[in-house]
Amino acid sequence: MHSLTEAYELLLKKIKWNTATIGVIGLGYVGLPLAMQIANNKFKVIGFEKDLNKLKAIENKVCYIQDVNAEQFLTSIHNKYFVATDDFHLLQVADIIIICVPTPTDKSGNPDLIYVLQAITAIAEHASENCLVILESTTYPGTTQEVLLPILDKANFKIGVSCFIAFSPERIDPGNPQYKTFNTPRIVGGVTQNCTELAKSFYKQVLESEVYSVSSPAVAEMEKLLENTFRNVNIALVNELTMLCHKLNINVWEVIDAAATKPYGYMAFYPGPGVGGHCIPIDPKYLVWKAKQVSIDMPLIQCADEINNRMPKYIVDRLNHYLEDGQQRIKPPHITVIGLAYKKNIDDYRESPTLSILTDINKLHYHWSVVDPNICTFSFSHQTYNTVPLTELLISSSDCVLILTNHDNIDYQMIDKHAKCIFDTRNTDYPFTNARYYRL
Ligand code: SAJ
Numbered sequence: 001m002h003s004l005t006e007a008y009e010l011l012l013k014k015i016k017w018n019t020a021t022i023g024v025i026g027l028g029y030v031g032l033p034l035a036m037q038i039a040n041n042k043f044k045v046i047g048f049e050k051d052l053n054k055l056k057a058i059e060n061k062v063c064y065i066q067d068v069n070a071e072q073f074l075t076s077i078h079n080k081y082f083v084a085t086d087d088f089h090l091l092q093v094a095d096i097i098i099i100c101v102p103t104p105t106d107k108s109g110n111p112d113l114i115y116v117l118q119a120i121t122a123i124a125e126h127a128s129e130n131c132l133v134i135l136e137s138t139t140y141p142g143t144t145q146e147v148l149l150p151i152l153d154k155a156n157f158k159i160g161v162s163c164f165i166a167f168s169p170e171r172i173d174p175g176n177p178q179y180k181t182f183n184t185p186r187i188v189g190g191v192t193q194n195c196t197e198l199a200k201s202f203y204k205q206v207l208e209s210e211v212y213s214v215s216s217p218a219v220a221e222m223e224k225l226l227e228n229t230f231r232n233v234n235i236a237l238v239n240e241l242t243m244l245c246h247k248l249n250i251n252v253w254e255v256i257d258a259a260a261t262k263p264y265g266y267m268a269f270y271p272g273p274g275v276g277g278h279c280i281p282i283d284p285k286y287l288v289w290k291a292k293q294v295s296i297d298m299p300l301i302q303c304a305d306e307i308n309n310r311m312p313k314y315i316v317d318r319l320n321h322y323l324e325d326g327q328q329r330i331k332p333p334h335i336t337v338i339g340l341a342y343k344k345n346i347d348d349y350r351e352s353p354t355l356s357i358l359t360d361i362n363k364l365h366y367h368w369s370v371v372d373p374n375i376c377t378f379s380f381s382h383q384t385y386n387t388v389p390l391t392e393l394l395i396s397s398s399d400c401v402l403i404l405t406n407h408d409n410i411d412y413q414m415i416d417k418h419a420k421c422i423f424d425t426r427n428t429d430y431p432f433t434n435a436r437y438y439r440l
Contacts, residue, residue, distance in 0.1 A: 007130040007162035008194050014095050015201050018042045023094030025119045027054050027084060029348070030136060030170040031100035032065045037181045039076035041206040046094060047084040048122075058084040066347055066374075067174060091126035096134070096202055099123075100170060102278065103137045105285050111140055113147065120148050124155035130162045132198050134188075135217075136170040138224050138283050140290035143167075144217035149191060160192035166199035167217035169224030174277075175346040186211045189220030228283040229301055234269040235280070236304035239311050242271035242440055246318075253427045253439070271440055273404045273425045274311040274353025276342025281308065281351050312356035315402075315440070316364070319423050322438050323400055332366050336398040338415070339405020340372040340387060344426075347374035354404045355380055369394060373409050392418050401435075403428055 014020035020043060024035040027049040039045045049055055057064045063073040076082035091097060101115035116137055123133055133152070135144050144167040149159060157163035168188045173179055186203045188211060190196030196213045203211045214220050238256065245252035252271060260268040275281045284301045291298045323333050342352040349355070354370070358380060361368050369388045370378070377386050388394060390411055395401060395418040403424040412430035415422065419435040427439060 005161050005194070008164070008198065010130065011095060011132055011164070011198055012201060015198070015205050018205070020095040020202075021046065021093050023048060023091055023097040025097065025099045025122070026101035026115070026137075027051075027058070028100065028102065029065055029067070029174055030172050031098075032063075033068050033172065033181045034098065034100060034136070034170070035082055036068050036072050036076055038206050039081035040072055040182075042081065043206065044080075045076070045082045046090055047082065048086070048088055048091070049084055050086055052086070055084055055086060067172070067176075067180065088122040089126050091123055092128055094127065094131060096132045097123055097127060098134045098136055100136045103139050103282075103286070104278070105282055109285050110289050111286050113139065113143065116143070116147070117151075120151050124151050124157070127157075129157060132164040132166070132195070132202065134165075134199055134202075135167050138169060138228070138279065138286070139221055140225070140286040141218040141221040142290065143221060144189075145191060160194050164190065164192070164195040164198045165217070166190035166195045167220040168199060168203065169220060169227075171224075171227075174348060175343065182207055183209050185209045187214055187220050187223055188212070189214040189217045191217060225283050225287045228279050229287055231269070232275060232280050232284045232308065233300060233304040234267070235272070235275055236307040238269045238271045240307050243314065246440075251439075270427065271425075272311065272353070273315045273357060273440075275308040276350070276352040276354075277348070278350050281305070309356075312353050313360060315353075315357055315404075315423075315425055316360040318438070318440075319400060319402060320364070322421055322423055322436075332364075333399035334367040334369070334397060335361055336394055336401045337368055337370045338372075338390075338401060338403045338410055339407060339426075340370050340375050340378055341405050341407070344405055344407050345374070345409075349375060349378055352405075357402070357404065369398075371410070372405070373407060390414070395419050 022038050022043050022045045024031045024045060025048045027047045035045045035047050061074055061077060063070045099119045101119050104112050106112040144165060149165055152163055153159060166188050168186055171184045188196055188199040190199055200211050200213050242252040256268055259266055288298050288301050340349045340352060340354045341347060342349060371390045372387045375387055377384055395415055400421040400423055401415055401419045403426055406426040406428040416432045416434045421436040422432055423438045425440040
């Protein structure tokens with residue numbers, strides 16, 4: 001039985017009575033939906049954000065995260081349940097502080113905890129001694145215990161007595177119409193049992209999903225990395241299989257669908273132009289880095305990364321093969337790329353394989369245009385570009401239409417009618433019959 005301190009009891013009461021003030025550090029694709037969910041459960045939420053563009057958008061009541069319900073966003077601002085600021089002094093009024101900042105990798109592919117360190121340093125400097133701190137950013141096992149805890153300890157926070165720390169991995173699937181913050185099961189792991197219990201009570205108060213506790217923050221940190229490394233490795237498997245199936249003239253999509261008829265022991269993944277986003281290609285690198293710290297090699301994960309990174313060049317090689325229609329080219333071909341976002345029906349192009357493919361196409365001095373109804377402008381190789389509207393003229397004047405992200409809001413019928421050649425890397429759900437059609 002853990003010792004119930006006065007501070008613990010006070011925080012628990014504030015959670016139960018919805019009188020706790022919640023601070024959310026980082027108002028991106030994780031933090032803003034979480035802040036909305038908490039505010040929607042009648043807690044006062046202060047969002048802490050350094051990006052002035054995000055703060056300006058909130059000030060102008062413009063919701064910049066696609067997965068956030070605009071009405072809920074406006075209501076939480078109007079009812080004063082949600083305010084946003086770049087003044088980290090206000091952390092002093094927060095009873096519970098949740099860190100939702102990016103955890104990228106540096107140029108060498110190693111973890112870069114700069115944003116987490118800035119957040120925990122601000123907490124150590126400004127937060128009240130009686131608070132619950134929860135890290136949600138995906139990171140390597142040991143971060144909460146070995147990085148966050150010593151910083152708070154050094155600032156005289158009494159861990160497990162009046163200050164409580166836990167890790168709870170964010171589980172956001174951008175664009176997922178079914179699973180949102182409120183209904184996705186949660187994992188929480190605290191530094192002490194008090195910490196775990198408080199974090200669990202909080203999430204149970206603001207979410208409708210199950211909340212599962214684990215024995216330590218390290219277990220929670222590691223399970224998140226397992227979740228996403230599992231995806232990365234299995235995507236690499238089907239990417240590698242697609243290269244073999246192409247050589248053997250076997251339809252890899254039919255193979256995958258056939259395997260998916262097995263009701264147990266199998267989960268379908270699909271080949272594509274590569275693995276984008278800020279989770280799946282990045283998170284396994286955190287695992288490999290931590291393993292290296294204890295002299296453990298993880299060749300499977302490194303090999304999966306190499307295979308996934310090989311896909312953009314593989315796509316361009318096959319594109320070239322389809323372009324060689326025997327004609328001597330007077331001018332460079334024009335490629336119309338459908339889809340910049342890293343996966344369908346979202347507006348995020350971070351780490352998108354489309355960027356690598358555009359780099360390779362540039363090296364061949366081909367002309368290209370990018371169609372993506374969800375994205376207006378994008379930066380690429382130190383320049384800013386506009387996506388273009390999908391028009392009959394664009395398609396009919398293209399030497400090939402390269403489908404890299406098969407958003408639902410694309411007019412595939414028009415493409416089929418006017419395209420000379422289509423190379424579809426996503427097995428788009430449309431019966432292309434008119435154009436010369438090739439599939440990954
Ligand atoms: N991809 C494939 N083949 C697949 C699945 C994905 O090529 O079979 C590609 C996608 O096109 C994309 C990349 O991999 O470029 C990542 O796709 P994803 O479906 O994993 O989507 P993400 O990156 O948005 O992953 C999120 C993750 N959420 C967090 O890490 C918080 C992940 O945990 C979710 O499992 C995932 O959504 C999901 O389930 O869709």
